[in-house]
Amino acid sequence: MTESIPLASPLGPGREFDRIRAIAARLGDVAPTLGDDCALVTPTGETLVLSTDMVIEGTHFRPGWLSWEEIGWRAAMAALSDLAAAGARCVGLLAAVSSPHDAPEDQLVGLMGGVGDAVRHAGGTVLGGDLTASPSWIVSITVIGMAIRPMTRRGLRPGDGIWVTGTVGGARAALAAWTAGRDPAPAARLAFARPEARIAAGQWLAAHGAVAMMDVSDGLGGDVPHLAAASGLAVDVNLEQVPVHPAVPAEAPGVDEHPAVFAAQGGEDYEVLVGLPPEFTEPDAAPFQLACGLPLTRIGTARAGAGVRFRLDGQPVPIRGFDHFR
């Protein structure tokens, strides 16, 4: 259990505080303590889990594609996804936001509204933040969670199954449409604009024998190699088993890729990639699906060695990940 101590001092004068007041009015009880310099949390017993993520206009999003609420939601969910992968419940987040000097106030309030909606959806509150100004938008989110059994990327053993929650490739399908100058299909747009950090799924998996977990932010092509490297093992992935988002088949031919390859090379799905022991089999995924409302699909197997082999119908296929520095 966590007790968050209400601070909520009366705010002093100045434009920065006017902006905090406008944000507090939009957020209501999901941000009970804005305005103080520090957030106070009293944890008892569990392990504290912390992670930080920064998204930048131009690099990670373009305002024209999304509403300000959606930009805030995505930024928060991208960070909250790291809590999901740690098997943690969500305590809350701190949001540092920089906006252009000439940005209308409703954009900042909308963005923070989306941040607040996301953290409420994840079961937490906005614990604090920082506001500043810059030529383009920057949103830096630090999430705080608590875990009974905190999970990391490490812990795979040879023979463990590699599984993934939900479906992948939906966000890339939306990006493919936008970059081709088309409006994405509604399901693709939703996958990109309103991802959901798999907080409940991560806790279920941690409680049911998961040995290693991480979230899929850089695509299976980027993240399966990280999962394998963290445990010093190899992983074989069967691409025909990858759970492909329903919006992918319409977009994959446009870039001349098999739908499973398209999906595995997509980023920002925010599903959980998890190693489970060999004795965890398909029938064991049914209670997960009931509890979490999501598929849980085995896509591969860990073995001694190094590197990741992606195969489609038995043939090796090179799969790239998503790298912001590329």
Next chain:
Amino acid sequence: MTESIPLASPLGPGREFDRIRAIAARLGDVAPTLGDDCALVTPTGETLVLSTDMVIEGTHFRPGWLSWEEIGWRAAMAALSDLAAAGARCVGLLAAVSSPHDAPEDQLVGLMGGVGDAVRHAGGTVLGGDLTASPSWIVSITVIGMAIRPMTRRGLRPGDGIWVTGTVGGARAALAAWTAGRDPAPAARLAFARPEARIAAGQWLAAHGAVAMMDVSDGLGGDVPHLAAASGLAVDVNLEQVPVHPAVPAEAPGVDEHPAVFAAQGGEDYEVLVGLPPEFTEPDAAPFQLACGLPLTRIGTARAGAGVRFRLDGQPVPIRGFDHFR
């Protein structure tokens, strides 16, 4: 006591991970767990204190004025200063850093080295971070502390003394020289480039009866009004009692300001502004000075009412604060 669980998984492939490896090599044991998605901390008993701060090239710093180590040090100390004002000890920080695509790798490693030096100086470690790319440098720091008696801005009562640690105006003296095209005096440059979050001082004050605390980041002109407003009181400040940094008298005449006015209108000093009960008097400041190696100076008094009166030799003087949105 806090136990930080070592994660430090072997890192996977990719340029982002190459950069994390270079940073880990520079930071050594002050960042034992880089590379995982979440930091894990196990607190026992005390209250967790969290704060976040973002600094942006152009808005908050210019690379030409400072070394990359100094830029990282300042960014970290600005955030750590909020822990000092909460009376907290430092557990650690998370650093999200965005750098230009063409920035040499040693700039990022230097900046993170300065972040690491600062958090080591404050008694904590680098718990995690995020790396991305953008046209200009962005450093977003989230600090985590623990407090036995967490302090906020609230709690002043009429008659309480308003005190400040150290001296103020030094950072502004450096800025005044730079903006006039001159090199700052060494003491002014040091005040700007290497501020020290008053972690030990904050803990001492919290343990010795402080009723309200905040750090002086926007200058006395900006922050005393916030301290007063948080408790719904007025504050009278006697400017001739303000502890002026030794570099101020040389710079104040250049902008035609009395040194105390110049100092009170300077920002980014990162001293602690504290309300202490009336029975705390000058002799009580001597043990503080011995314990913390800093002066502790009474500059004013809280009273019923609203607003802040700054007086110099009995005459009212308008004092501005520093506002990034101005």
